[in-house]
Amino acid sequence: MLQSKYHWNISPYDLEASRQLQQQLEIPALLASLLVTRGISNSEDASKFLDHSLMELHDPYQMSGIEEAVPRIRKAVDAGERILIYGDYDADGLSSTALMIELMRTLQANFEFYIPHRSKEGYGLHNHVLKQAHDNGVSLIVTVDTGISAVEQIAYAAELGIDVIVTDHHEPPAKLPEAYTLINPKLPYCPYPFKGLAGVGVAYKLAYALLGKDTPAAWLELVALGTIADLMPLTDENRVLVRMGLEQMTASSFPGISALLHTAGWNQGEVTSTNVAFGLAPRINAAGRMSHAFSALDVLTATSMEVAEDLAEKLDLLNRERQQLVDDIVGEAFKRIEAKEAAGTLPDVLVVAGEGWNVGVVGIVASKILERYYRPTLVLGIDVATGECKGSARSIPGFDIYEALTYCDALLDHYGGHPSAAGMSLHRDRLEEFEQRLNEFARNVLRPEHFIPSLQADLECRLREITLPVIEQLAQLAPFGMGNPSPRLLVRGAELLDYRQMGKDGKHLKLTIRQDGSMIEAVAFGKGEIFKLLTPEARVDLVVEAGINEWNGQRKPQLFIQDISIPHLQVFDYRDPLDPGTKIEELQQGILKTSYCSAGSMAAVSSRRADLLAVGHLEGTSVWVYDQEQGISPGRSESDRGDAVTVKTLFVIELPDSADIWNKMLTSFVNLERVFLLHPRSSVDTIEAPSRERFKQVYIFLRKYAGQDECLEERVIAELMSRFGISRRMLYFILDIFVELDFIVRGEGRITVNSAPSKRPLESASGYQSLGLLAEMEQILLHEEVPQITEWITCQLQGVS
Template sequence: MLYSKTKWHSPVADPVQSRELARRLSVSPLVASLLAARGMAVPEEALAFINAGTEEEHDPFLLKGMKEAVPRIKKALQEEEHILVYGDYDADGVSSTSLMIYLLRHLGASFDIYIPHRSGEGYGLHNHALDWALQQGVSLIITVDTGISACSQIAYANELGMDVIVTDHHEPPEVLPAAYALINPKLPGCPYPFKGLAGVGVAYKLAQALLDGKVPEEWLEIAAIGTIADLMPLLDENRAIVRRGLKSMRRSKYAGIRALLEVSAVSVENVDAVNVAFAVAPRINASGRLDHAGRAVSLLTTDDPVEAERLAGELDLLNKERQMVVERIVAEAISRLEERIKDGRLPGIIVLAGEGWNVGVVGIVASKLLERYYRPVIILDIHPETGCCKGSARSIPGLDIYEALSSCSELMDHFGGHPAAAGMSLHLDNLEAFTSALEEFALGVLTDEHLVPVTEADGEYALADLSLKAAEELELLAPFGMSNPLPKFIVREAVVKETRTMGQGNRHLKLVLQQGGATVEAVAFGKGELAELLPPGTGIDVLAELSINEWNGSRKVQLMLKDLSVPQPQLFDFRGVRDAAGRTQRLWNLLLPQTGGRQGLAAAVVRKDWLKEQELPECQGMTFWVYDQYNGISPVDNLPGEDDGSHVSLLCLLDMPETTQQLDALLQTFPEVENIALLHSLRQERERLLVPTREQFKMLYKWLAAIAAVPVPEQEALLRLSRKSPMSLRMLRMMLDVFEELDFIRREQGQLSFVTRPAARDLASSSHFMRLSELAEMEQYFMEGSPSELQEWMESRRLGAS
């Protein structure tokens, strides 16, 4: 039994609505059910969504402040004023700044740009930057993706005689800055119908207003990058911006975009929103995280292919460096956390701080720890000289991290954010109190239910529904991103037909799944270690995305596995493995972390002499047991608390039972075991027991009549018998036990003698015969039986013993 990493939840689409959509729109039942499940059950709404394009554009002058901003910018153009574009260092800020450069170049403006350094200056407007702008002769500042909260800075700009036009999309504060114009769809009283624009989307609307709607189509490529990278909802106008932007990008004339796609190993002709999110955006963001975002702006605005290639290469190297920095900090953070939680109890909110933890990547580190532990996480970088701690938080749906920070605001110098993510700074002296206050807050908010991650799926389907035609038709719903995610499908009761690993170090998993007459290949990146838990024949449930695999002109459907589970108990066959203890540790690591929030325990069972030969592997939460001649099975003195084995979910047999009584005791001791791993060594065939037959006993009786007519040393008799018989010495000894019990032979002082004319006795009346039969049957299953045969036989023993 293998538990999924998350709990899967899927809506149930109304079948009547789905059928009507399929009929009215001429789409497949699968696409119709997806539209209905996503709230587009009315055919007209669904059709508008599918055909999203220019009709989704809203009048830019509906944005509050646009009517004041446009004349002021036109005046600056006419009077040849020097304009400053003030941006931000993330991908949205870089895109917004780049779009404004194209706009001001197009208008023939005199301008400069300014983007603050992430670690050296931090987010937002800064007075020293305004002083620099004044020295450059700037009289008009246009902010992009920033400025809506910069009250004091804009007041300072006004004192210096510079007008400020703010274009932003962040949540406006209660007190707004006294700017010449504020353009933000989220402003109170703003009639703009769509509130989900990115910063670059607001900049694009400004360009539309200044150019009377005649914006070059290729500028949408820049707008699409920022919209996708900033995780804006791909609905309404954003859907049109991204769809048209991607279409233009597939034949892009921008040297920078082409170079960026090439260095990201993305085909220009086939680029989609997923490529932008996971290949393009991280490289742009790497510039602002580890260097200065100006390098990314230069890339997006150059028309020189040679310079573009150089800059794209630099961003790629910065991204690789960013990945290594993140990996290092994640490893250090996990190590510190594991030392802190040796009792196994995670804090409600994980707070970790360290020197040299690059403040530009602490948000990524927090996200990775959240994914691993599913707890709200705060990662802080400590300045070694000042003791200032700057960090980022990421949270789960059950806890509003902004509310949590607000509850201890007096301990911080600054903080801000929203329910899912936040940033903060505080002094090292307050770190312990800060951590304790957040832990106390979490105790009052989080329940066990909150700590089980949930993945939203789009429905349960059969493999036959996930056809090549269905995969092709999904493009009607693209582009995919926030608020319009790539569909995820649940398939239950599929069967694994083939299992293999692929990629460097066998990191990835590839399965062939079958359900009824349908067979589909499935790939799970980073899950290669699960291959040994999914042998052919395993029943499996999967959560997957649907894709098309193209190779050498051939196109076939392929599932991209996001999660999987095996809903029935499993028996893993590692018989004869060399390092049984090491494999036990590996299984522990693979199986128990997958228990979906359950507190799983593991047990390993060995012979007593095994303990003398080897040291017990150190596995926290694993108990060790030994086979016992009298009690069947007994614990080694390492049981946690009063645990009696009833909660064990993983049972590792490092040795097979020596008697059927021990097997029955094993099955009774671990009644709720979900997975059993066979790790025992295999006896040489010559040493194994055979299920005894009457013919074998008849033959042995004849040989004994000849060999032991007069008393003979038993050892000598055994050697002579072994030369005549293919049976092992173990088998022969146990057969002699049967004959002795039936008075067919006598054993005295090491001598063995044959009894002539014994009383007739039935073999079945011998307890030794019954023991040999049972033991030989058990050994045959444990040594030679297939996993399914052994599992079925053990289950029959369990039922018989219960």
């Protein structure tokens, strides 16, 4: 058994609506079903969704503030006023700044631009920059992806005689800045019909209001980049903007974007949202995280391919350094959280801070911590000299982190963001109280169900439905991202034909699965650890995304695994090990490296005859011995029998003396998921399945032998072993059954045959029945192969549950 990482939710499914849509649009059934599960069941809406155009974009003048901004910018351009573009250091802010630079170049404006340093200055407008702008003769500032919370800074700009036009998309605070005008679709009074634009989307709307149909289509590349990188919903007009932008990228007008795509491994063909999200965005963000964002802006605004390629290589190197730095901080953060977890004090909201931690990467660290612990997480870097803490937060559905920070605003110097991600700064002296306040807020918001991560699957299907033509049709649903995820399909009960690790250090997993005769390869990135927990006999349930694998001119379907589950017990065959203790230690170390098993969930079981000291030193593996009455009992004095319920992985070192003990053991390990067999396969004292013929053979011999002067038990057993080839252990069972039936009497080393035995049938003896069950158990566990053993243990578990 392998538990899924997520709780799987299946979207509601309307079979009749899907059939109608399939017939009306003449599309594959799977594509029709996916449209319906996404709330698109009307044929007209579906056609528009599959074949959209720029005609679907909203009028920019519907956005509050644009009507005031356009004439002010035109006036500044005509009068030769000095204009400052003030941006942000993330990929959305840099895309916005690059787009505004393109606009100002087109307008032939007199302008300059500024991006704050992420760690030295932090997010937002800063008075020293405004003062410098004033000294440079700036009379108009246009912000992009920032400014909606800059109340004091914009007031200071007004004192300097500078007008400020704010274009932003972040959540507006209760008190708004008194700027020349505010452009943000999220303003409570703004009638703009779509609130999900990225910062670059808002900047594009302003540019389009100024240029109209003369707005270059190439600028949509920047819109696509910023929108995808900032995880904005790819719905409504974002879907149109991003799709058009991605189409432009295939033959980009920006040397920097082309250079970055090639650096990230793209060579030719369609540019997808995945190329942007995992190729472009991390490299652009690396500049602000590791150095200054100006280097990324230089790439985006480069006019020479030679210069762009050189800059792109430098960003790629920065990104690699960033990856290593993140790994180091994540490791340190995990140790701190694990200490709280071990002490039983893991809070609902995790706050970790470290001296000297690079504040440029703490958001990524927070994401990785959230992925492991599934709790709202805040990670802060502490400036040792000043005590100032700057950090980033990542949250889970149902917990608005921006609202939580607002609850703590008295402790914060600055904060801003979205319900799922935010940034903040405060002094280290307030950290403890800050954590307390956050968890106080969480106690009124979070419920147990919030801490269970979920994965939404669009629908359940069979492998035969996932064909190459169908996957090509599914591409019409793109671009994929927030609000319009790549279709996720649930496949149940697939046979596992082959599995292996791939990539550096076996980081990834590749499966070959089969169902109803259809066979397909499936790849699980970052899940190579699962390899140790798979068996050839496994039947897997998968949540997957479908794609196309192109190699050497061939194209075939390929699945990308999002989550995996094995819903049945698994048996691993390591019978006849040279040293059970060493083998268990080896297996334990491998298993604990996975995130699917934890210390305390593993146990080893054997008889009291086994050398339990061989495994007794293994930390995190409990030791149990077989017990006639209860099935098992703790092998260590400090253990409690109730601990058996926590066991999910069982190492069987030796078999018990009876099937009854085995069944009682299974009754105790009620949450068992996997069994590792490490017992010897052969035994000189084999047990036979009881038969009337064998018992008759022994009884006749005893009656004859008992007529002699002495009927010594040891002599009888030796003679029976020699004459009939019966093992000593088997003979003991037979003699015990004869005693139970009152056929013989055993005592003082002698056997006496009753002259007038009872007439009870052989099968009525409980010992006879127990012997049959024991023989069956040993035959299966000693001699059968894993499929038969798995089926037998599964039946045993069902029988005792």
